[in-house]
Amino acid sequence: MCEACGCTPALSAHTQTVEVLSAVLSANERAAAHNRLHLGSHGVLAVNLMSSPGAGKTALLEAVIDTLGKKYRLGVIEGDLETENDALRIRAKGIPAIQINTGSACHLDASLIHTAMHQLNLDTIDILFIENIGNLVCPAVYDLGQDANVILLSVTEGDDKPAKYPVMFRVADLLLVSKTDLLPYLDDFKVDRAENCLRKLANRAPVIPLSVRSGQGMGDWLHWLEQRYQAFRKSCSQTNLPHDHHHP
Amino acid sequence: MHEFSVCQALLDQVAHLVSQHPGGRVVGIFLINGPLSGVDSTLLRHAVEFCKKDTVATDAVLTIEDRPLSIHCQDCHHDNEVPINDWTCPHCASLATQVIGGDALILARLQIDLP
Ligand SMILES: Nc1nc2c(ncn2[C@@H]2O[C@H](COP(=O)(O)OP(=O)(O)OP(=O)(O)O)[C@@H](O)[C@H]2O)c(=O)[nH]1
Ligand SMILES: [Mg+2]
Ligand SMILES: [Zn+2]
Ligand SMILES: [Zn+2]
Numbered sequence: 192m193c194e195a196c197g198c199t200p201a202l203s204a205h206t207q208t209v210e211v212l213s214a215v216l217s218a219n220e221r222a223a224a225h226n227r228l229h230l231g232s233h234g235v236l237a238v239n240l241m242s243s244p245g246a247g248k249t250a251l252l253e254a255v256i257d258t259l260g261k262k263y264r265l266g267v268i269e270g271d272l273e274t275e276n277d278a279l280r281i282r283a284k285g286i287p288a289i290q291i292n293t294g295s296a297c298h299l300d301a302s303l304i305h306t307a308m309h310q311l312n313l314d315t316i317d318i319l320f321i322e323n324i325g326n327l328v329c330p331a332v333y334d335l336g337q338d339a340n341v342i343l344l345s346v347t348e349g350d351d352k353p354a355k356y357p358v359m360f361r362v363a364d365l366l367l368v369s370k371t372d373l374l375p376y377l378d379d380f381k382v383d384r385a386e387n388c389l390r391k392l393a394n395r396a397p398v399i400p401l402s403v404r405s406g407q408g409m410g411d412w413l414h415w416l417e418q419r420y421q422a423f424r425k426s427c428s429q430t431n432l433p434h435d436h437h438h439p
Numbered sequence: 440m441h442e443f444s445v446c447q448a449l450l451d452q453v454a455h456l457v458s459q460h461p462g463g464r465v466v467g468i469f470l471i472n473g474p475l476s477g478v479d480s481t482l483l484r485h486a487v488e489f490c491k492k493d494t495v496a497t498d499a500v501l502t503i504e505d506r507p508l509s510i511h512c513q514d515c516h517h518d519n520e521v522p523i524n525d526w527t528c529p530h531c532a533s534l535a536t537q538v539i540g541g542d543a544l545i546l547a548r549l550q551i552d553l554p
């Protein structure tokens with residue numbers, strides 16, 4: 192189509208139109224499907240943690256390790272633009288952690304996760320957490336092969352974030368409203384308003400207010416996680432996925 | 440800002456498709472975008488202009504059609520266009536709605552000049 196007037200100029204006799212109709216990111220989608228197969232065949236629940244920078248993802252993982260680290264075998268893939276800091280925090284607790292540094296890329300993608308997954312022994316992991324790059328847009332666009340998306344929204348960010356970042360919040364399987372111990376200092380953040388914004392995206396995911404400082408909501412969050420793990424293991428045993436290890 | 444990685448994925452896919460037409464030269468790339476794809480059409484256009492040099496798409500004209508966000512209501516079964524942050528069915532006010540368009544960046548078709 193001609194940009195100026197919208198007409199369709201006659202094509203030369205040698206021009207062929209090829210209908211494609213496929214997602215531009217279809218290569219990532221294939222890689223994610225491959226990861227999902229891997230994870231399923233090893234019975235590993237993968238949870239993709241997303242939020243803006245500093246909402247408390249690593250602090251949350253540390254708290255999970257402290258409470259569930261003996262009951263489940265945990266593993267972590269850490270995504271950051273730079274530094275190994277977050278992986279060091281996790282390893283300090285005796286949990287295997289692979290650090291991915293993306294340099295300038297604002298998201299993890301399925302092939303990065305695939306490489307990292309192969310550096311872990313999936314047979315020794317029950318729950319694999321993927322801490323995505325702190326960013327409220329780009330990570331949502333790249334499927335990694337995870338079973339669940341957990342999104343953190345800290346109370347210092349404002350309760351209208353789901354309305355401003357629908358691409359991210361629509362994919363939430365669970366919304367954690369983090370740092371609620373700070374609510375007394377932030378009189379304009381209302382958990383209800385954040386939840387309403389999420390509901391307007393036709394998303395019925397549970398919303399749990401949570402603080403790793405006060406411990407509020409930790410019980411509900413861990414309960415959700417264990418339920419998700421049980422459901423995932425059940426679906427794995429039912430489908431009994433074959434592990435054909437074909438690399439695209 | 441991930442339009443450069445999206446652009447790279449696009450050019451890779453285009454290169455793969457044109458390789459099936461020996462001697463072919465891509466002259467047109469047609470994309471369909473929507474407000475929930477997470478990809479900004481303007482930024483993507485800039486990224487493609489910047490990256491296409493020295494690729495099979497160097498002479499290609501990029502056209503991006505921006506489509507609105509549309510939903511299907513599971514209660515009243517109407518389809519409607521909605522704003523990006525309120526997917527309430529405009530017909531019956533239900534929130535049991537599902538996105539049926541405007542949430543993906545799609546490579547619709549290519550035009551390839553054959554020798
Ligand atoms: N008051 C309070 N502070 C918290 C809480 N959770 C995390 N923080 C603080 O918030 C800051 C950032 O926490 P991190 O866990 O590093 O956040 P993150 O999301 O992993 O950050 P990036 O990986 O850099 O995106 C740290 O100073 C934490 O101590 C909480 O529940 N309450
Ligand atoms: Mg972190
Ligand atoms: Zn593999
Ligand atoms: Zn309706």
